[in-house]
Amino acid sequence: MKNADSFLTDADSKTFDSEHRRKINFNIGRYNDAVAKGSTQFENHELGRQRASYLKTQVIENLDKYLIEFEANFTRNGGKVIWARDANEALSEIHKILKEKKTRSVVKSKTMTTEEIHFNEYLEKNGIESIETDLGEYIVQLAGQKPYHIVTPAMHMSRQDISELFEKKLGIPYTDDPQELTLTARRILREKYLEAEVGVSGANFIIADVGGIAVTENEGNARLCTTFPKTHIVIVGIEKLIPSMTDLGLFWPMLAQSGTGQQVTVYNTIFTGPAKQGESDGPEEMYVVLIDNGRTNIIEDPEKRQSLNCIRCGACLNVCPVYRNIGGHTYGSTYSGPIGSVITPHLEGMEKFKHLSYASTLCGACTSVCPVKIDLHNLLLLNRNQSVKEGLATKSETFGFKLWAKAMKNRTLLNLPGAALKNFMVGFIFKNSWGKRREDVHIAPKSFQQLWKERRK
Ligand code: SF4
Incomplete structure (x- = not known):
C-alpha cells in the first residue's frame, strides 16, 4: 500500500x-x-514565548555562525565534531567509532534523532546491541515498536499492557505494581550501563558560547549513559542550537512546562567535552554528530524556516x-x-x-x-x-478543483436553477475526498441572489 x-x-x-x-x-x-499547575510559575508566559521565539529565530537565521562557534568551543574543550549531511553519512561515521572501540553494546538515552536515522536497526544489522534506557523507550523497544510520542514514547500503553509485556519478555511473574516494574527495568539496565563500551545521547540544546550540549531528563538515565561508558556520542540535529548558556534560564522552564507541566525537569546536565585531566567522572572521548538530513532544505524556504525553532x-x-x-x-x-x-x-x-x-x-x-x-x-x-x-x-483533485473554481467564478452558472443537479455534481466530484463519514453537501434550492431579488420585490 x-x-x-x-x-x-x-x-x-x-x-x-x-x-x-x-x-x-x-x-x-x-x-x-500538570500543565495547568506548571504554568503558574510564569509571571508572564506570553512574554516568555515571545522571547523564546525571537531567540530561536535569530539562531536559525544565523545558523552557520552559531554552528561554527559551537564547533570551535567544543573542540577547544577536547571534544570532536562530526558533520553529517544525511542519515547514511551519520551512520557510517558513527560505525567507524564503534568499530575502533570494539563495541559490542551501546546504551542510549532517549533521542529522536537516532530514530530519524534508524540507528537501532543499523546497529542490529551490524551485530551491536543497542539498549534504550529511558523507561518509556525501553518499554517500546521491548514491545518491538517505535515511540508513540516525542516526549512520552509509551503513552499508548496502560499499566496492564506493560505488566503483560514484562511478564512475557523479561520472564518475571505478573505484577502491575508500578514500583516493582520500574525496579525490574532498573535492575536490568544497571548491568547494561556497566557493560556498554559506548553511550549515546541526543541533546535538547546545543550551546554555542560554551561549546556544550544540554540534556534534560526525568530518570537520570542519560547521566548513567554518558558517564559509565568510556565514549559518549551525541547525535543531534543542527537546529538545536541556542546562543548562550544563559538562555537556558528561559528554555529549560519553557520546555519543562510545555512538555510535562513541570516547573523544571528533574535532571538537567550540561556536557562540555570529555573528562579533563584529574576529573574522576565523564567519558574519555566525546563526539557530537551534527546532522542535517533535510534541515537545510527547510532553511532555504524563508516562510517555512520557523519550523526549525521547535524545541x-x-x-x-x-x-x-x-x-x-x-x-x-x-x-x-x-x-x-x-x-x-x-x-x-x-x-x-x-x-x-x-x-x-x-x-x-x-x-x-x-x-x-x-x-x-x-x-x-x-x-x-x-x-x-x-x-x-x-x-x-491527484488528477481527480486537480480536475475537481478546476471545475469548482470555474463554477464559483461564473455568476450565470451559479444562478442556474436546479439544486438537484448541482447536488449531484458536487457529490460526484467530491465522492472520495469528502469522506464517507461526512454528511453530503446540500446546495440550497435558491441562491442568495435569488432570495435577495425576491425580498426587494
Ligand atoms: S512545534 Fe512547538 S509545541 Fe510542537 S513540539 Fe515543537 S516546540 Fe513543542
Missing part, C-alpha cells in the same frame, strides 16, 4: 478503537492537569484533535502530530508524506500552545500549497 493509503486505513481503525481512545485521553488528561516539547501533539484520535503510530513518521506533519514532508520527501499536511482541522490549537510560537497550522497550508505547485495533487 502507498503511504497515504495506509495512513487512511490506520487512522480509520484507530479512531474507532475505544480502548486506544481511553488510554490516550487518560494520559493526556493527566498531562493537561520538541510535544505540546502541539497533546492538544491536536487529529493526533488524539488517530494516535502517534498512524503517522508512519519519526515525528508525529502537527510538527511532524509540518517537517516530515521536507525531511523525508513531499511526495511520500504530503498527505500529513492534510491531516489537520486547521483549528490552530497547536499554534496557540507552542512555546516558540511556530505558526503550525499556517505552515500546513503552505505545505499543501507547495505540494500542489509541485504537481503532486
Whole structure:
C-alpha cells in the first residue's frame, strides 16, 4: 500500500478503537492537569514565548555562525565534531567509532534523532546491541515498536499492557505494581550501563558560547549513559542550537512546562567535552554528530524556516484533535502530530508524506500552545500549497478543483436553477475526498441572489 493509503486505513481503525481512545485521553488528561499547575510559575508566559521565539529565530537565521562557534568551543574543550549531511553519512561515521572501540553494546538515552536515522536497526544489522534506557523507550523497544510520542514514547500503553509485556519478555511473574516494574527495568539496565563500551545521547540544546550540549531528563538515565561508558556520542540535529548558556534560564522552564507541566525537569546536565585531566567522572572521548538530513532544505524556504525553532516539547501533539484520535503510530513518521506533519514532508520527501499536511482541522490549537510560537497550522497550508505547485495533487483533485473554481467564478452558472443537479455534481466530484463519514453537501434550492431579488420585490 502507498503511504497515504495506509495512513487512511490506520487512522480509520484507530479512531474507532475505544480502548486506544481511553488510554490516550487518560494520559493526556493527566498531562493537561500538570500543565495547568506548571504554568503558574510564569509571571508572564506570553512574554516568555515571545522571547523564546525571537531567540530561536535569530539562531536559525544565523545558523552557520552559531554552528561554527559551537564547533570551535567544543573542540577547544577536547571534544570532536562530526558533520553529517544525511542519515547514511551519520551512520557510517558513527560505525567507524564503534568499530575502533570494539563495541559490542551501546546504551542510549532517549533521542529522536537516532530514530530519524534508524540507528537501532543499523546497529542490529551490524551485530551491536543497542539498549534504550529511558523507561518509556525501553518499554517500546521491548514491545518491538517505535515511540508513540516525542516526549512520552509509551503513552499508548496502560499499566496492564506493560505488566503483560514484562511478564512475557523479561520472564518475571505478573505484577502491575508500578514500583516493582520500574525496579525490574532498573535492575536490568544497571548491568547494561556497566557493560556498554559506548553511550549515546541526543541533546535538547546545543550551546554555542560554551561549546556544550544540554540534556534534560526525568530518570537520570542519560547521566548513567554518558558517564559509565568510556565514549559518549551525541547525535543531534543542527537546529538545536541556542546562543548562550544563559538562555537556558528561559528554555529549560519553557520546555519543562510545555512538555510535562513541570516547573523544571528533574535532571538537567550540561556536557562540555570529555573528562579533563584529574576529573574522576565523564567519558574519555566525546563526539557530537551534527546532522542535517533535510534541515537545510527547510532553511532555504524563508516562510517555512520557523519550523526549525521547535524545541520538541510535544505540546502541539497533546492538544491536536487529529493526533488524539488517530494516535502517534498512524503517522508512519519519526515525528508525529502537527510538527511532524509540518517537517516530515521536507525531511523525508513531499511526495511520500504530503498527505500529513492534510491531516489537520486547521483549528490552530497547536499554534496557540507552542512555546516558540511556530505558526503550525499556517505552515500546513503552505505545505499543501507547495505540494500542489509541485504537481503532486491527484488528477481527480486537480480536475475537481478546476471545475469548482470555474463554477464559483461564473455568476450565470451559479444562478442556474436546479439544486438537484448541482447536488449531484458536487457529490460526484467530491465522492472520495469528502469522506464517507461526512454528511453530503446540500446546495440550497435558491441562491442568495435569488432570495435577495425576491425580498426587494
Ligand atoms: S512545534 Fe512547538 S509545541 Fe510542537 S513540539 Fe515543537 S516546540 Fe513543542
